Structure formats: structure tokens, C-alpha cells
Amino acid sequence: QVQLVESGGGLVQAGGSLRLSCAASGRTFSRYPMGWFRQAPGKEREFVAAISGSGISTYYADSVKGRFTISKDNAKNSVYLQMNSLEPEDTAVYYCAARANVGLATTSAEYDYWGQGTQVTVSS
Numbered sequence: 595q596v597q598l599v600e601s602g603g604g605l606v607q608a609g610g611s612l613r614l615s616c617a618a619s620g621r622t623f624s625r626y627p628m629g630w631f632r633q634a635p636g637k638e639r640e641f642v643a644a645i646s647g648s649g650i651s652t653y654y655a656d657s658v659k660g661r662f663t664i665s666k667d668n669a670k671n672s673v674y675l676q677m678n679s680l681e682p683e684d685t686a687v688y689y690c691a692a693r694a695n696v697g698l699a700t701t702s703a704e705y706d707y708w709g710q711g712t713q714v715t716v717s718s
Contacts (some may be wrong), residue, residue, distance in 0.1 A: 596618070596620040596638070596707045597619045597620050597709075598599050598616055598690045598709035599615070599616065599619075599710070600614060600688065600689070600690045600709045600711060600712040601616075601617075601712060602615050602712060603632060603688060603712030604713075604714070604715070604717045605637060605716075606715070606716055606717070607716070608626075608681055608716055608717065608718050610683075611676070611679075611680065611706045612714060613635075613676050613677070613681060614630070614674065614675040614677065614712060615672060615673075615674050616628070616630075616674070616690030616709055617670070617715040618673075618692060619671065624647060625696070626692060626694060626695070626696065627644055627647055627693045627699060628645055628690075628692045628693070629642070629644035629654050629664075629691045629692075629693075629698075629699065629700075629705060630642040630664060630675045630688060630690060630691070631643070631688070631689045632686035632688045632689065632714075633689070634686040639689070641655050641700045641702075642658055642662065642688070643655065643658065643662055643675060644653070644698045644700060645664045645665070646697075646698055647666075647668075647696060648668075649666035649667075650705075652664050652700060655700075657683075658677075658684075661677065661678050661679045661680075662675060662676065662677050662678070663675070663678075664676075673690060675688070680714075681716060682718045683716075684716050685713060685714060685715050686714050687711040687712065687714075688712050688714050689708055689709055689711045689712060690708070691705035691708050692705065692706065692707040693705050693706055694706040694707075701703060708711050
């Protein structure tokens with residue numbers, strides 16, 4: 595059974611920072627890409643960031659580029675999302691996702707495993 599467990603969400607003021615973590619168990623993801631998505635109330639789930647299996651390649655949505663950083667620790671089967679300069683528009687449930695195939699991906703359909711999500715709320 596594959597499991598992804600996110601942590602690190604919470605309430606923060608605009609301009610603040612949060613670091614999300616996602617721990618994978620049940621399968622070794624060191625070879626495969628992972629990503630972060632988010633879903634705000636009343637909106638569709640949207641891509642945030644992705645990282646290659648090696649951790650060398652990354653890709654970001656334009657809305658978070660320069661503010662968010664995705665990283666990966668293969669020894670711990672974990673992926674992280676450092677979020678700086680947070681804005682109220684970043685408020686959403688953030689989901690960790692993992693692919694069973696190589697290659698960066700930016701759409702939900704390309705990911706095979708999902709966490710339960712963690713709430714991030716940014717107050718103005």
C-alpha cells in the first residue's frame with residue numbers, strides 16, 4: 595500500500611513562510627518525480643511545483659516562481675515545499691503527489707499517488 599503523508603500546513607500572516615513536508619511509504623520513490631498541487635475553495639486543483647526523481651530538475655507554476663522551492667530527500671523518501679512571501683491567494687489545501695513514471699509532470703492525471711492534503715491559510 596502506497597501512502598503519502600503531508601505535514602507542515604497552518605495559519606500564517608501575509609509575507610510569512612511555511613515549509614510543507616511529504617513522507618512516502620510503501621514504495622521507493624527515489625527514481626520517480628513528485629509534485630505539489632493545491633486546491634482553493636470553489637476552484638479546481640492546480641499545479642504548484644514538480645521535481646525529478648534525482649532532485650536535479652524542478653518546475654514551477656508562474657504564480658509561485660521565485661517564492662516557493664521544491665526539494666527532495668531520497669534517503670528519507672520525502673519531498674518538501676518551502677513557501678516564502680506568502681500571499682492570501684496562496685490559501686488552499688496543498689497535496690503531495692507521486693508519479694510511477696519518469697519525467698516531470700504538471701497535470702493531476704499524470705500522477706498516480708496522492709496524499710490527503712494539508713491546509714495552508716494566509717491571512718492579510
